[in-house]
Structure formats: C-alpha cells, structure tokens
Amino acid sequence: MRAKTITDLLCKGDRVAVSNITGREANKVTTITQHYANNIVGGWALGKGGRRIIVEKNISIPVFSDYNELLEKLPEKKWPNKIIIYSPPEAVYGDLKNVVNSSAENVETIFIITENVSVEVSAKIRNLCNEKNIDVLGCNTLGVINVTDHVRVGAVGGDQPEETFHPGSATIISNSGNMVNTMAAYLYGAGIGVRFGISTGKDQLILTPLKDILELVRNDKKTKVIILYIEPGGLYEQIALQWMKEINFHIPIIVYVGGTIADETNLSLGHAGAVAEGNGTRAKEKIELFDNYFDFPPYIRGKHLCRTKKPTRGFRIQALHDLPDAVRALYNKLEIDRDYKHYKPLKLNPWLKNMGKLAKTLSPKLVISDGIIPASYKKKFSYVLKKQFGKVITSRNMKNASHASSNDGENPRIYGEKTTDLMADKSFEYSLILSWTGYPPSNEFETELVKQTLVAAFTNGPGTISAQGAKLSASAGNNPHTAMIATLATIGSVHGGNGSKATEFLMKIFANSKLVDPYNPRSKRIVDKAVLDCVKKMSKAKQMSKETDIPFEKVPCLGHPVYRNNDVNYDPRERIISQYLEKNNIYHAFFDFYHQLAAKMKKEGITNNVLAVNVDAAIACIWLGICWHLLFEKKITVARTKNIPFLAFALGRAAGGAAEYLDHADYGSAMDMRIPVSECEFLNLPK
C-alpha cells in the first residue's frame, strides 16, 4: 500500500474531490461532510460544470464538468489527494481511469462508494491502482471517518457524525457500513470513543483487505483496541490472522462474525466462488479461525473473563449487544484506561410504547418498563409531538397517483367513497368537505355552515375586482372558460386571500393552547385567555410602533368599518352565519375569539374604529373549525388548512363570476367595459 499509517488513509488537511457530486446521495453526503470536516475542494459531474453545491450561506463547493477541468481551474495547492467515487456503476471505471491517468502523482487514495460495480471492473481497478501506487477502498464502501481529526469521507456517521463518533481509542473495521455506525454508538455507551471507523465494503473483492488495514493500524499509537465486524466470503481473515500470528500483532481485537445463517441456507453467497477458494470463507470457519488465533474463550455475557489468562489478543463476542460489556471487561483486564468515565449498559429502552391489553397478559419478564428518550432526541420529540402542528408529509412521486380520487373502472371515488353514493345520499357540501380534507364532516351542522360560506362568497357587487374580471372578459367577446379564468385570475392574496391569513393567525394563537374541540362551550375559557393575551401583545406592539415608527402587524379580516360610528359593527354576511350558530346553540371558539378581539381592541384603544369581523374571517373560522380535530390528530397538514379558506372563497366567487359573465354576455354591448381615453389620466413620473 501507498499508505504507511492509518492516518495516511485520511487525516486533517486532506483535499477531497467527489465524482458525480450532484447526484442525489453524493450531494447530500457532501454537504454534511463539508459541515463536519471541511475537506472537500470540489467535485465533478457530467454536464453540470459551473454549478455550486450550497453548503450554507456564503459557503459552497464548485462543480466542474469533469476531473480535468477540476485540475485546470483549481489552484495547484487545492489539487485533491483523496477521491470519492459516487459515479453510477457503468461510469466508475471511466471516472477512476481518468483520475489515475491525470494525476497519479497527487492522488493517494480512492474511495469507491458505488454499489453494483461488476467484479471484473473491481479487479481492473485494483490492477490499475496497484500499478500507479494508489490505494483503493471499496467498492461499495460507506467511507472512512478519522474521529480524532474530525474528518470523514463518505457517509459514515450519517447526517450527524458527531452524535455517534466521539474521539477515543477503538478503531472499527467493518464489512457492513451500517455496523460501523451502530458499533460506535454501543462503544460510546461503554465509555469508549472511536479513533477510526472504516467500512471496507462487502463486494466479492474487497480491494483493501483486512491485512492491509491492520498493517496501517499496527503503528497507530492511539488505537488501543480493534473492533471487527466480519461477514462470510473471501479469505481475508485467514490471510490477516496468519500474518498477525507471524508478527505477533499486539493490538487486542474484539470480533463479531455474522452470517452463520448463510452457511446453512446458502442465502447470499456465491457458493461456487467460496468452494474454489477453499476452506475459510464461511462464517463458521471464520469463527474457528478467530477463536484459534485468540486462544481465549468467546465472551459470555454476565460471566467474568478467564481469571488465569489475559486476553492479550482479544476475543470473540457472540451477540452484538455484548459489545459494551465485553469491551469494558477487556479494558479492565488489560488495564487500559477508558476514554470516558460514563458507563451506560445496554438495555431495552422503548422510546414509545403502548402494549394495550396485551401488557396485562404478559409474563413479568416480558413487560418492558417505560423507557427514557435520550436528551439528544428529547428536544426533537417534544417539537414534533407538541409544537409541530398538523400532519407532516413525506414527499413522493405523485405523477400517476392520487389520494383524492380514484376510478376502478366502474366507480369514480372521492377519498375512497363512491361518487354515486355521495350523489344519492349526501349533499354537495358533505362531498366538498370530504374532497378537501380527506375526511367526512364530523358534525352535521358543518355542511350548513359551508353552504353559507359558499353563497356568501358569490359576490360583493359588480364593482368587485373578480366580478370586473368576468365582465371585462365578456365585454371582450370571450368564451365562458376565459371569463372563469379572468375571475379566478383577479382574486389573490389581497382579494380573497385574507381567509388564509386569518387561518394562519388563528393557528398561531391556538396551536399550542389546550383547545381540543372548538365547538365545546367549555373552550370559552381558553378563548377568553387567548383574547387577553393577544390584546396584551398588540398593545405592546402598538407602543413599540409609536416609539420606532414601524407599523405593527394588523389582525387579518378585521376591518371594513362601514358603520364607523356605531357601537357595534358587523358584516351582514358574517351576521347570518353567527346568527345560525346562536340559533342552533352552537358554540364556535374561533367566531367567539374574533368577536371578542374586535370589541377588546376598541376598548383597549388599540384601534379607534369599531372593527367588523368580515366574511373572509367567517370563512376562515368555519373551515378551521372543520379542520381542527384533523390537525390535532395530525391527519391533515397546516398548509392544506391554510389553503382551504382561499379555495372556498374561490369556489363561491367562481359561481358569482359566472353569473356576471352570463349577465354581461346577454345584455352588454361589445367593448362596453372600455374606459374612454378622455377619462384616463396621464401622470408625470414623480421626481
């Protein structure tokens, strides 16, 4: 090997370049690595030259169109000495050959992360790199982490390497990338940190075999113990153990050999390959080889290590969860100081559980007590469980998929309910609630409320912008669909969009309150308090605003002071809805909140006007009432809840716009919406 010590494989100061850096995985891993190690000088991706991988504000990694361009454009002192190959399998050989041919003298190590590289290509890579004295790890390695130097290549440690990898005295060498991470976490529980974590890859040919890695670790003074995770296949261990015996290898090893199941079932190995290589490739044979090397019995949980003998060469563990106890026992026996004082024995620690009735029937041995969520996760949990409101969606490709509708060839369905059943038995408003929330209404009166909002949204007279849109279109001689577009194109965040803002405002206030059922009169207590808190905040904001001259944020959907001098000021459409609620003895927390807030703001002098709760607020309150329990149960998203009031307005207004179009198309004369030139005013640009 070119490397002479383990730090030659990876250390601080290395300059790393990444192939196919813009790929899904490479891009993500590179960003995290740059945060952790700050060792990536650039990358290349076919046809993506000139882009940059954004790491954070003001920090980015340049992307070149190929490796040669990277060498041309980067200053010589930044030329990479380590290369990570993330190219697709068919491009691995070409990319690697280009690197080797262009800068064999600079590049020391190549890490091939790509999976599914053919064994023939692997053999060629080995041959090519051997000739040029370049070390290769992989293929299908997850990478390497040098914890002492706080650097990594590849994805070892996932998106939070610091959470698992704490500097220490154990070097992990594993055929499984996942096990590097998992074993590091177990070791830390035993007060042992990690010096190096190395994923060798587990393709048929492991291009840096175990013996070569052990030769590098051999001279590393910081490594006190080596932890191995071994799987069946190949004679890597046989060769390594033979050599270790010959040189009297001095670092103790704890090994876990997995895969005895494969011996019996021939599940995952190319058996013929193993046969051609002879004995020593199967898990059971590897176990024998290690036990023979250690000359020490395998670790048995709960039992003391052999008193008469020191496990100077180490020993084998038979269950992975024995690792912390075993490593601790080894350190004690060999009088090695642990890296950290803490010791957290591994145990069943359920983070979340609800064994329901089953718990009562179980034997005491199987009843698991409540667990403790570790501090590092607790914060995230409390955010997700308490503060994060509504459903969190995992994105997926929705091109040919829909939850909202389906058709099995016989029946179109809305969220699984047959359209024909809805037509026969349910109202339009029932279907609308189902169609927009994904769930049927939970109270009968909700359909009536929705009906009222739809009618209320029809029109606010021919002067409204959206009505004008339809009329202008009719006046220009357009078809109905163009007029519909014109109507919908003339509503927006200011005209019609206030309902969404009101919803956002209400969610902000009540999301973290104890409001569970907005129709329950007992919720009034919560509403009263929310009004007081809100007014208090506004009062403060108003005061601040006076001092700083910055206008304070207004409450959405309170306004339209038509009857300025009245004691009570109402939007007549909102009144109809409120009266329906009162008449039917339905308490509505959000309506109550809005009404109280308008009155209190006047009383506390936050405003001089008697503000009306407008119809947009009414629409928002009604739909938020419908959605509230779904949000609470995390069945729908906050974004959907915000969008619905606007869509409710748009749906009603589309019908109103259609009325304007039909009327105007019948009675209007062509171009009658035109404004004569004489009525248009020319303005000089203010200077």
Add this chain to the structure above:
Amino acid sequence: MNHQISELTFLKQLAPRFAILTPEFIEWPAQRQRIQNCINKWSAAIAKPDILAGGRGKAGAMVKIDTAKDAIQTLQRLSSLEFKGRMARTSYLVEFIPTTYEVYTAITYDSRFLSPVITISLKGGVDVEQIKDTEKKTFPIDIYKGLDVYQAGDILNSLGCPDKLISPLARAVVNLWDLFITSGMQMCEVNPWRITSENKAVACDFKAVYDQANFKQKNPGFDWPEYPENISEFEEEMNRWNNKSYQGQAHVSDLSGKGILPLLFGGGASTIVIETLIQNNGDPMFLSDFGGNPPYERMYGTADICFKHKLADAKLLLILGGKANNTRIDVTFQAIADALAANAHLRDGRELPVIVGRGGPGLVLGVTAMQRALDELGWPYAIFGPDTPISMVAQYSADLYNYLTFHSQKA
C-alpha cells in the same frame, strides 16, 4: 439474482461458440429412434437432469443407460426431479467419454489475489471439495492480459501434467477463459475435462454463475434458461419488484417461517437479526434487506408486497435496522406505516404486536409517523431507538413471539 447455467445450456449455446469440445447429447423429449441411434453410436450414454444443484452423481441422479427403453423412462423421471430444494428444468442424454485421465478447472475471482484465478487439479471427476489442497493449484490471471496458451501450458506443466496432454488441455482452458471473460461471468467450472484416446480434452460437465452487475451478461445471445425454482410467489413478486429499480434494496429469501414478519434494514443488521431470531426460535417468515435509502414509493411497494403475502398469518411484526447512515427513516417509516394501514384489513380485526427499532436521519419524524399509524390501528407496539441494540430487540421479539404462541396454544 445472478443468472446461473449448467451443462445443457453450455452444450447447446456456449461450447460451440468458443470451440470447446463436448460430448454429443440429446435433450428430452426426443424420439425413441433418435435415442436408439445415439445409444448405438456412442460407447455408452448417461442420462442427467438439467438442474442447478451439485452432487447429482452421488445422489443417483446421473444414470448410465443401456437401452432406449431405459433412457425414456429415466429421462422422463429425471426431467421432473427435485433435488436439494431445486427442481429440474428438463433432462438430457449425453455421450459417455471413456478416459483414464480427468482434469478439474475453475475460473473465478479470488480474495487472495484480488484478480481472476484459474484453479486446476489433475484429480478431476470428483467433487472439488474432496480434492486435497496439495493436489490442486490456483494461479492468478492478469485481468488486462488474460490467459494465453503458454501460461496455461506452464501451469499444467508445473502440476506434472503429462507432456502429450499439455497442448490440448492448454488450448481448452484458454478457450474456457475466453468464454468466462467475454460473457461477464463470476465463476465457471468444468469438472471434468476427459482426455480421449486421441488426446482431445472434452468438457464433460459445466456450471457457471454470471455477475449481474456486469454489462456483458445483459445480452448472452440466448434466452436465460428458466428453472422451475422452488420459490414462493412472495419471493417471485419481490424479485420482480427488486429488478425494476436500483433505488433501495428489496431482497427477500423465504424461510417458510410462521412466526415473525421481519422488515429489516441493512445487510449486516439483517444478518444479525435473523440469526438472533432463529437462535431464539423466533421462526422468522423470511430474510429481508430493505436498506439503501429507498424513496417513498419504492419502500411502500416493498412493504405492500410483504404485507399482502404475510400479514394475515404473522404473529408479530418486527421493523428493525441499525443506525442508518443514509436511509431516511421518516420516508421509509411513513411508507411502511401507510402500507400497513392499507393492508391492515387482512388481519380481519385481529391485532398484531409490532416491535420497531431504528436509528438514522429523520428518526423522530419516522417513529412518530409509525406511532400514529399503530395508534390508529389500535395494535400493541414498542418502538426502540438506536440506544437499544438490534440484537436485543430481536431477542425480545423472539421471546414475545414464543410467549404469545405458547399461550395461544394453551388457550
């Protein structure tokens, strides 16, 4: 899955193309007269099943034939032979090549040399495992230069091969190398080469494993022989699904268990968990590895197939993996939770205990999504984080399964 072929495909498709001498053969079914003619012409005939299993000879599945009647009866029987869990595709009659000299050869990739190697023994004709290490030799082959006839001659010479056989054998193994390297194989074996009285090397049995990752095997020049594998519908459907995309892994191997339905992540973790379950009588239904950071729709599809086939009969659902480096737990768990909800009706109202253990990116969102789904189903569950070792979770699951099974039997 790597494609495998055995002697019959070699005889029909590959040997003629690479000028490798082989015995004559007839594939079953064949007319009686044709069989009779061959028996008359050949010094002797052997009936063999076309099956992907070694050790046929020892098991009596290779039968020396004397008459056409024998041949028809035997070929008929062998064509539907089941052996070592494998099933025959068809059967064939092959000419027996008399010899006094048999040679074993295999070409594969070797972990000692990290290159292709050829293994040769002059004690061919028996199972390779029976050949002593001292009687076979393995030589590395330069992947770029390949194997030429002089190198092959030197190797044979070093083994003590009689001079008169070196040339025909060297040419034969070079042809075998050409076949190996131009076809994208991972391993091929001729055992034995039989040397005729005219000093010709005849390949008398063959098997090969192709490397699925090698582009050369994508167009082999013939249709892949379809062996009636004794695999379940579940495995078949999952294999088809796995082959549709490289995104994420969807590997399963049916273990015919009746207890725990395991959705496992990561090769290492899957191995450890299944071993723990088996050691503790957890009776896992299958071995699985669903890691590799699958996107939502891939994971949903994978989980959906598992649930469609296995959820109704499962006694415990185990969703378990180590601390992922790349795989997004929020994405994979949401997909599993959605697939579980969509298939829960298969339980006919019977609750199913669910044990979950995982670590990695997006963990908190992932486990809360899983918790919501399980709460909605009203099934008992326990969810562990990465601070509980997977082997402990697996052991607990096995213990719980055993307890539940024992008590349901008692009831």
